[in-house]
Amino acid sequence: MIVASNWRLSYGALERICYKHRSSWETLIPMNKISLPNNGSSLHEIVREEISRRIAAGVYKPGDAITSTAQLVAEFGVSSTTVKRALRDLRCAGLLTSMPGKGTFVKHRCRFIQELDVCMSSSLDNARWLDFQTKIELVSISRERVSNSTLSIFDPQDKVLVCIRKVIYADEVPIMYDSSFLPVNISDEIIDEFSECFIIDALRRHNVDVKDISLIIDSAPASREAQQVFQAPNGYPTLRRLYKSNNSTLSVFGVVESPFDRLACRIGFVSSQFSKIDKKK
Amino acid sequence: MIVASNWRLSYGALERICYKHRSSWETLIPMNKISLPNNGSSLHEIVREEISRRIAAGVYKPGDAITSTAQLVAEFGVSSTTVKRALRDLRCAGLLTSMPGKGTFVKHRCRFIQELDVCMSSSLDNARWLDFQTKIELVSISRERVSNSTLSIFDPQDKVLVCIRKVIYADEVPIMYDSSFLPVNISDEIIDEFSECFIIDALRRHNVDVKDISLIIDSAPASREAQQVFQAPNGYPTLRRLYKSNNSTLSVFGVVESPFDRLACRIGFVSSQFSKIDKKK
DNA sequence: GAGTGGTCTAGACCACCCT
């Protein structure tokens, strides 16, 4: 894994925003039908873009609290509802986090890039090589039917399976939420194994060839569990990797969910990477 | 490309929701401090989940209009603001679309899966093989500096480049928004070429090896342009593919953006594909 | 107790569509 610091959202080029105090708007705009100064944007969009601009310009710095809602209401001359709508949208864009009773803060930007080269070297061991403090936290082990309809793409056939849910941290930041499903007749040792390490590492120990793994990458609004794990608001975009091992000896499938601003995948096609890994083994 | 029909959001298992008319709440709940029937959820969440449940249950069917906002207000006994908030969240979850003056409609579900095997066979030709009506629509050709900060990962060095933007349709549905950057000294023929076909197809014609292509897959809220192209609301999750050709003869980089509910990527590691391509060459 | 963010209300106005 590689860290991409100073990575920024492509939230759209920031426009120069002009805003006026509400009082002057009320007297000027609706009466005289003058062309609106907001370029067709609504008020909450103007507020949103202005705050977004201030973050980009460094007026509000990562980790700092921004101006409080009440003050923004006074400053922009709009209602509190409008300011709160703008702040909520910026939270969904990954720019802000809010803590009731404390304030609204600019998020730190730090995204991890997971290598997905053809030999699937993206294991926890890999991350350790690059000096990341990685940690795996077991959330639950349960027996259940697959209710996540996304996984129906792997045809789970409505059987009861063992489900292992865990959270993977990098430098104390939660970056992955993994739900893996195993057959119920699996041994306890294998369950323990899957609870403690990356899926890829676990599969390797059982000599599962990477070529037997099917991988689907997609995006989706954060699931309910992911919202809790990552403290993300409803609708927060996530990057998902749906995986399935087609190996006959060990059948596993599942999904890894990551906040869009915490993880990206890189696919390398460089042939030299093959030999590098081979030599180590 | 393969179509995954009947694909569903993993919006979270739908809970059984109980709601009461506002009037009865006011008299019962706040006065007697009875445990709330909403399991700690707020009103807009209850409304959201109930409408979500109805869509999943087929009460509201794809393409149909759901109950109007005014009627929902009466039915749930909440304010219009609350219902509208719930509907907006469901729009961001990809379940609904609204048309002012007409109504709110349940979206059709149909997602395309783009194959990203090691030989990068995901070209427009591939799509044609599978009987999709694919179409490419040129949006613009311009000279500009790279303002999209996501692409700074490819180190564009603040030079003026030729930017070609286009929309790719499958079965009349826009599924990709591509922005590619080429050097300014490139010939008009090559610009025309890139305007008319998939990036991969264009690169192949110039004998660019797939091993020279760097690919990063991530997720992000829809850019301003993507919002327009896909008629997606602000904050709509998208799947992005950032690509760069490292070949010395033809330097290209760019980004393809797709709505999360329209496209997923599959990575195949089947070794037979290796040999197949090798034999062809 | 003052300040914070989160939720909610009961209105209002607008642009739009259909009849």
Add this chain to the structure above:
DNA sequence: GGGTGGTCTAGACCACTCC
């Protein structure tokens, strides 16, 4: 003209934090 969704207001209440 009646219905639709989108935006906005000026309040209110709550849980929370910090002093």
